[in-house]
Amino acid sequence: MNRQTTNAQLRPSVKTGLPGPRARAIIAMDESCTSPSYIKEYPLVADRGQGCFIDDVDGNRFLDMMAGIAVSATGYAHPHVTGAVKEAIDKVWHICGTDFYTDSFSRLCSKLAGYVPGMGKKRVFLTNSGTEAIEGAMKLARFHTRRKGFMSFYGGFHGRTMGALSLTASKVRQRENFGPFIPGVVHAEYPDVLRRPAGMTPDECGIEAIKKIERQLFSRVTSPDELAAIFVEPVQGEGGYVVPPKTFLKGLRELCDRHGILLVFDEVQSGVGRTGEMYAADYFDVAPDILLSAKGLGSGLPIGAIIARESIMTWTRGSHGSTFGGNNVSCAAAIATLEVVEKILPGIRANGELLSNGLRKLAEKHPCIVDVRGPGFMIGMELAHPVTRESIPGVMGELEQMAFREGLLLLGCGASTIRFAPPLVCGPHEISIALEILDRCLEKVAPKQ
Numbered sequence: 069m070n071r072q073t074t075n076a077q078l079r080p081s082v083k084t085g086l087p088g089p090r091a092r093a094i095i096a097m098d099e100s101c102t103s104p105s106y107i108k109e110y111p112l113v114a115d116r117g118q119g120c121f122i123d124d125v126d127g128n129r130f131l132d133m134m135a136g137i138a139v140s141a142t143g144y145a146h147p148h149v150t151g152a153v154k155e156a157i158d159k160v161w162h163i164c165g166t167d168f169y170t171d172s173f174s175r176l177c178s179k180l181a182g183y184v185p186g187m188g189k190k191r192v193f194l195t196n197s198g199t200e201a202i203e204g205a206m207k208l209a210r211f212h213t214r215r216k217g218f219m220s221f222y223g224g225f226h227g228r229t230m231g232a233l234s235l236t237a238s239k240v241r242q243r244e245n246f247g248p249f250i251p252g253v254v255h256a257e258y259p260d261v262l263r264r265p266a267g268m269t270p271d272e273c274g275i276e277a278i279k280k281i282e283r284q285l286f287s288r289v290t291s292p293d294e295l296a297a298i299f300v301e302p303v304q305g306e307g308g309y310v311v312p313p314k315t316f317l318k319g320l321r322e323l324c325d326r327h328g329i330l331l332v333f334d335e336v337q338s339g340v341g342r343t344g345e346m347y348a349a350d351y352f353d354v355a356p357d358i359l360l361s362a363k364g365l366g367s368g369l370p371i372g373a374i375i376a377r378e379s380i381m382t383w384t385r386g387s388h389g390s391t392f393g394g395n396n397v398s399c400a401a402a403i404a405t406l407e408v409v410e411k412i413l414p415g416i417r418a419n420g421e422l423l424s425n426g427l428r429k430l431a432e433k434h435p436c437i438v439d440v441r442g443p444g445f446m447i448g449m450e451l452a453h454p455v456t457r458e459s460i461p462g463v464m465g466e467l468e469q470m471a472f473r474e475g476l477l478l479l480g481c482g483a484s485t486i487r488f489a490p491p492l493v494c495g496p497h498e499i500s501i502a503l504e505i506l507d508r509c510l511e512k513v514a515p516k517q
């Protein structure tokens with residue numbers, strides 16, 4: 069990939085059978101020695117990237133509509149982010165932010181504390197990953213409230229370590245054989261607007277989900293006084309890019325206020341500009357007590373953050389720490405990422421709309437697309453039976469495979485939803501290519517009704 073090439077000149081191009089000869093050799097080596105728990109969606113062996121495009125080791129070029137699971141926020145090799153990383157590498161890689169100071173660590177925390185004004189004055193703890201942010205927030209919530217219980221939602225994904233996995237209720241495969249989980253975790257239903265009962269409005273569907281928590285959980289399963297925190301994804305990610313009505317998140321805020329429970333927004337996937345706002349809390353206009361960020365924050369370098377109201381981050385010196393959290397190079401990447409994202413937020417909203425509208429047009433032609441939803445570049449395209457709305461086994465996987473062979477990188481989520489989470493620099497050029505390939509692939513894989 070010639071770095072002088074502008075993104076507008078790039079197009080997907082698949083020249084070999086897939087995987088090509090070099091990719092085949094690497095995959096064979098990988099399969100001989102790596103953990104069998106890895107998923108490996110399709111045989112992409114990435115070599116280099118620019119903007120929204122990835123070249124594999126055989127010189128095939130792909131358009132990326134999933135950004136390494138919503139991570140490469142500024143696209144591949146963004147000059148501002150790459151420049152900041154190179155500068156940090158030449159200075160100091162690591163000093164341990166738990167014990168010492170760097171300029172970039174403090175500047176990043178100060179920047180993150182400035183977002184989501186409704187949260188008031190905030191303090192920030194830096195982590196290596198989304199899961200570590202979840203674990204830290206569970207500890208912080210217990211420390212601050214002196215309560216032990218947690219609530220999260222069916223369909224929610226919060227990570228795979230024991231605390232985070234106790235909150236996760238996305239796929240049985242992720243939990244089976246790993247229990248027992250931490251005690252005191254209850255799960256509630258997340259509103260499913262698409263499948264709401266006839267005659268119910270989306271807003272009513274959000275309110276009903278809150279009423280159900282009070283009617284079922286708080287009267288039969290746990291006293292709200294035992295809950296330290298409610299963990300919720302403002303838009304469910306792995307669960308299927310499910311967008312709740314605003315009434316749901318506002319109702320949760322009210323419920324938490326009434327019972328002294330902390331409201332934690334897991335914005336690991338929805339944060340850093342993905343919804344067209346820096347954080348989805350702003351999109352929904354609901355302020356949590358604790359907001360968790362990761363994935364896109366470092367444009368691909370590992371970094372996460374626990375952002376909490378100052379009045380809640382009351383844990384004491386030495387009660388929590390992290391060796392690598394807030395690594396100097398990751399901090400430099402995160403500051404540069406946020407600088408880029410701040411500038412392109414209006415473009416994310418406009419281009420997200422362009423992509424959503426294009427997908428809705430495709431839905432008119434391919435009735436198995438039963439829903440296109442989500443703000444900014446957090447768009448779910450659900451594939452299901454057009455009348456029963458039941459998922460059609462295999463179609464999502466087939467579409468992923470076929471698109472890959474045509475040079476388009478897609479990624480599913482939930483039972484049968486394709487998530488469109490491209491690098492946030494994705495523009496009209498990339499969107500028109502993606503829609504064109506998608507249309508061709510749907511022609512072949514979508515069942516005719």
Ligand SMILES: Cc1ncc(COP(=O)(O)O)c(C=O)c1O
Pocket residue numbers: 137197198199200202225226227228301305306334335336337338362363
């Ligand atoms: C909403 C959400 N929370 C937490 C996590 C876990 O983050 P990580 O994989 O960085 O540990 C993920 C990962 O997909 C996620 O989507």
